[in-house]
Amino acid sequence: LTAVLVVRPEFSITFARVVARARGTVVGVGIATSIGVWLHPHGWILVIFVALSVWLSGAVFNASYTAFSVAVTGVVVFLLAGLDAHPVTTGEDRLLATVSGAALALTAYVAFPTWGRRPASEAVADLAATTHGYVLAILRSYLGSRADHAKVAGLSRAVRLARTNAETAL
16 A cells, blocks of 8 residues: 555655655554553544544645654554554554555666656745745735735645645755
8 A cells, every 4th residue: 555655756756755654654653552552442442542543644634744644554553453452563564564565666666767857946946936925925914905815825835835846856
């Protein structure tokens, strides 16, 4: 599943997602396994942990792939904790599966490499331009112009996308 989820059309994006997925899984396994070992949740308590992890994964999906991976790992570990009373084994299995999938994705790119078509300088220039537009819209709203909230929200999303694209290109 990891190999399918992290693969993107360009190597740089795939590599960034592999690293984020691996970091998130390591942290998620540590947190979820620690909770399982110390608290031994079962029944409705386990359902609450699953529900919190599912909510968190949805809440952070657009913000950070690493944080999303932490939350998804919690979902998997807590769901499997209802079937297996050994959370450490579940965590180890999750870690092994994710590392294997990440290695498979990177191996596929070594065999069939594709690189970004867009230079990093263009991505950084787009980030500067979208940030400029967003800051102008915010300043105009403070100077008395009525700001269109939908326009400001759209500019905010554009800045986040431009930032992500610039980070990936760099």
